[in-house]
Amino acid sequence: MADKMRNSPIKRWLEANQGSPNFGEALRKLLAFACSDWILRGSGRVVSPEEALAQVVTSNIMGFRLGEWLEDSGLYATEIAEFCEKIKVLPLPEALQGEFPKVLDLRGVVCPRNAARSRLVLAGAPKGTRLQIYLDEGSPIENVPQALVADGHIVENREKKGNFWVLNVVKGPARV
Numbered sequence: 001m002a003d004k005m006r007n008s009p010i011k012r013w014l015e016a017n018q019g020s021p022n023f024g025e026a027l028r029k030l031l032a033f034a035c036s037d038w039i040l041r042g043s044g045r046v047v048s049p050e051e052a053l054a055q056v057v058t059s060n061i062m063g064f065r066l067g068e069w070l071e072d073s074g075l076y077a078t079e080i081a082e083f084c085e086k087i088k089v090l091p092l093p094e095a096l097q098g099e100f101p102k103v104l105d106l107r108g109v110v111c112p113r114n115a116a117r118s119r120l121v122l123a124g125a126p127k128g129t130r131l132q133i134y135l136d137e138g139s140p141i142e143n144v145p146q147a148l149v150a151d152g153h154i155v156e157n158r159e160k161k162g163n164f165w166v167l168n169v170v171k172g173p174a175r176v
Contacts, residue, residue, distance in 0.1 A: 024072075027073040031066070031080050031084065034087055034088075035053045036052035038052070038092060039096055042097065043092055053124055067113075070117075071113055101131075103133075103134065109140075114140050114144055115140075119148070122153055122169065130169070131171070133167040133169060135167055151172075152173060155169055
């Protein structure tokens, strides 16, 4: 993969743009469009880049730490570029072949990253999507619901399940 990356258009773009002021946002867009293309090629479904990115993050595909990469995309620029190259030939995992996932497992993700990740996923989810979000005890269950309500989503209920919480959320209309 390293040899392919050396001369790829993505690698050349990465090298040319690494110091630009909006580099992190450009990386997130590159990742979103690559995910959208991956889903289209693998399933024939057309989804927006935002929805594709949200679906890949929610699916939590082993080996790809998209949630972490998105939190500090500049730091993970090379990994993001390699992922974008890899998925051009990787088969689409079964988790991405169906509808939008119903569960976002954020156990072990610290604040405020769990709130940021849940907001990102719901921003890309289709309107009316019902999502269960798994959260740890403490700050996550206190802060994430507030962040989602502030974004206009509906938190239907919270339920304690052993040592974690299940938050049932419906994506609300977009806030302007």
